[in-house]
Amino acid sequence: MSKKPPADGKTQPATGMRRGLTSYGDQGFSLFLRKAFIKGAGYTDDALARPVIGIVNTGSAYNPCHGNMPQLIEAVKRGIMLAGGLPMDFPTISVHESFAAPTSMYLRNLMSMDTEEMIRAQPMDAVVLIGGCDKTVPAQLMGAASANIPAIQLITGSMLTGSHRSERVGACTDCRRYWARYRAEDIDDEEIADVNNQLVASVGTCSVMGTASTMACIAEAIGMTVAGGASPPAVTADRIRVAEETGTRAVQLAHSGLTIDKILTEKAFDNALRVLLAIGGSTNAIVHLAAIAGRVGLEIDLAKLDRMGRETPVLLDLKPTGSHYMEDLHKAGGVATLLRELKPLLHLDAMTVNGITLGEQLAAQGPGFAQDVVRSVDKPIYPQGGLAVLRGNLAPGGAIIKQSAADPTLMEHEGRAVVFDNLQDLAERIDDESLDVNADDMLVLKNIGPLGAPGMPEAGYIPIPRKLARQGVKDMVRISDGRMSGTAFGSIVLHVTPEAAIGGPLAYVRTGDRIRLSVSRREISLLVSEQELARRAQEHPIIRPAAGRGYRKLFLENVTQADKGVDFEFLRAENLQRKDT
Template sequence: MAFKPKSWPRKLRSTEWFGGTSRDHIYHRSWMKNQGLPDDLFDGRPVIGICNTWSQLTPCNGHLRDLAERVKHGIYEAGGFPVEFPVFSAGESTLRPTAMMFRNLASMDVEEAIRGTPLDGVVLMVGCDKTTPSLMMGAASVNLPSIVVTGGPMLNGWFQGERVGSGTHLWKFSEAVKAGDMTQEEFLEAESAMSRSPGTCNTMGTASSMACMAEALGMALSGNAAIPAVDSRRRVMAHLTGRRIVEMVKEDLKPSDVLTREAFENAIRTNGAIGGSTNAVIHLLALAGRVGVDLSLDDWDEFGRNIPTIVNLMPSGKYLMEEFFYAGGLPVVIKRLGESGLLNRDALTVSGKSVWDQVKEARNWNEDVILPVDKALTQEGGIAVVKGNLAPNGAVLKPSAATPSLLKHRGRAVVFEDIDDYKARINDDALDIDETCVMVLKNCGPRGYPGMSEVGNMGLPPKVLKKGITDMVRISDARMSGTAYGTVVLHTSPEAAAGGPLAVVQNGDMIELDVPNRKLHLDIPDAELASRLAAWLPSHEVPPSGYARLFHDHVQGADTGADFDFLAGCRGSDVPKDSH
């Protein structure tokens, strides 16, 4: 469907700051003019905020200053007044204890910065994993016209004639060193091949997955997700996004118009088709909570089940984002879903057009990168949601990155009480473990870590790796990087630190994983489980103060998006009272 714009011209929100001759209006304008701004920028044209997560401590976003300038060009051309401002930038590779701990903080920063300043619309400049959901969450809570432009992925890495996927090969090479198949010197040499241009991970990791989610949701212009960071067309996309946001303000096209139930269903199916990150589950659940869309883990299983994974990218496949772009990018995938009856074609996008109108002419230029359905990596991709007495509220697994023979498995639990316990024992040849066991990691969920770190893809013990084994069933309440792979059950909920059943698993317990039947079962009598839970006492450390305490006290479970309990819903854009 096409969006029906509101009447224009109309009074803009920014006029409450700039549009008059009172003392307060003069106050606001005069201070802005110390930057060398001419009078006619305050003549009633739309004021567009450029919400920028540029930071040298967030290397994936280190090139966003240049892209922001391109956005400004487009805004000026369309008759808008651009103003750039910084927000909290949660960088996955540098921020401790984990960037996920600060996603909600960043969203609060974004929300309050947008609401409290004289903006009529916002361009969200994102890249690294948590910057995309945090900015969309904050903008959705204010509900001013908003549009996403991502920084784009890095170029392919190459080492010894082999494609090197950022993250994916880090895990692969690390395991190869422990197995004795790669020297430490070779590992260090490969380091320089992993990140050879600006941009986000070049695999279908969380950053690329969330860029695809923004586009599939309709919050970014069609084709945005896959353009490499250093390709000139990335700058063109930023420029066009600047033009478009001015028109969106004139049309009064807001996130609530785009982020509908139908849009989320499209995104879930798209995530399955691209072999997207399990992290997308948490982020889309949280985003849906901000706009009041009823979305659950069961929806992820219903709409993501039996979706063929047709994008042949690491970690599920063999190519990288550069090839995905050359093959036609996400529009080809969305078109394929539409042709298969798996797309809500009328869902609105920020272009003002329907998602189908955006993609119906897309062409696939490489069918080894974007595969035909009958040659899919797996016919049952998507995110599998398993439940049972070990995960009453659910846990997730990515079948396209798992070993098929392990999707139905029963094994003896080898338990690690927390990540420190795992690190202390995993390399010990005396550890009683073999490839038939199930590795269990506790206290790494939202409260337990705190922040829910990406440690769920536990490295296998060297004694197993040396047998040539590369995968085992692993279960935790943690997350894993979207660049990682393996038969890894994640986000087990309720988490151990909240007294979930995971907290009382003991060494030697038998655990059954049955992904086809969506089952995760701790094989002990119900009475024994109830007795253990009744005797359980928390063992994780509760932060005494600061943001860490706020996080611990208010973060919700992974099954609902790990947002803060007081952030659900849209609080709108009403202007706080002027104190001057």
């Protein structure tokens, strides 16, 4: 027999369908009306009395990385119902790296706002965040951190690898490698078309250590997934089982009240940085971690990251730093295999969404087994962390280089700057046969930072000028205020802060200037006097980009620099906003 709604309209405990009642001026009527409408979908009072678990659905025809979304949602719902909860999936923005213009980073903050507000607006005792493609996991963690209810991340999983003429290939390091060969006229139109059919063998995220794989590993290391949640490929039974387990765990989170702020602590972020360094992960992850940390009142200290990097070797043999793919990491035992090697450097007392500490979780996962994907500390892929933080008069606020994926001979280099003012200038001149450029020069690209493009696109992977590529040049020092895909490789200095568009020193670099890069000294310096730079600044004052309406206006007026996560200032935790003023 169904229960009648309370006649006196007294406030009920804020759980389940009683959470966040719509404002009608009568709480009893608000609940009555809500239940009336949801019963129109066939729900019973018994179902509506259970803990409500929201499921963020980011499926989209434009997002093949999330192509397994229907299967994942079904499995999550099964896990929730097995544990006695009520699953409620709802849509949010879905952002795919290759389909978002001008860049997916431009839309990350919008997706985080969508995620946060939908969590706040709808009744749920816990939420399952399903994401995979580069910016979706950061956006979801940012939004959930601001909403601060019990939350758990489910990764969509990586794609399978393909085969091109008997060579194993996978997106997207091999995409870039083959495209570079095509630009150098080493392969023809027919072969580039053939490889295009083989690079992405199934739905799922990139199979190398790009940003998606990096954020998957970090999500597990930071304590936001079930044990083993990072590595199963998208189309495997293991991934579906992880989804079911995630649903079950979400109900347990709802009962325990373990909110996300208890997971995303300073110790958890330290663990995330250790893992980022040890996997040779994407430079993008630094920006994303800074944004997520900012939502819970913490900051990512680049100096601390660099200190960690000097004592944290790269252990994961995955492209682009190594030779394997994500499915190989899964077969090797997943992220747990890496964490065991890093145990002396980790905060094992950090809490996880599984209700136990990271150390307890590792112990429960067993001792591991022999494999060749994760190296031991005494036999690393690279002796230091994959990333290094550079500073100097060209980047007073810092810059990043992925040293593990660069040419060692270019890590100590001084050269002549060949400057491109923006993306259009780059497109028009990079392959011009008359371009005055040599292999020892440094390619500099301005105005691709947070405001400059806008959205800080992944254009920092400046192509080798075609005439040099034909000569066999594989790498050059490249410098910009933009980003680079984690799937890319090369001697590339990124995230130069402050960016050119707000008058950072990069804005005043001219072709012919000398630049010195010293990774050992963590230096990136423009060999031009302060007086000359000041004179150039007076001659060419910076006009900050602006827009008249819409999201572009919101973005340009509120976005922060790379060191603060390229988040909107008003979305950062209030204590951080006060600290910055």
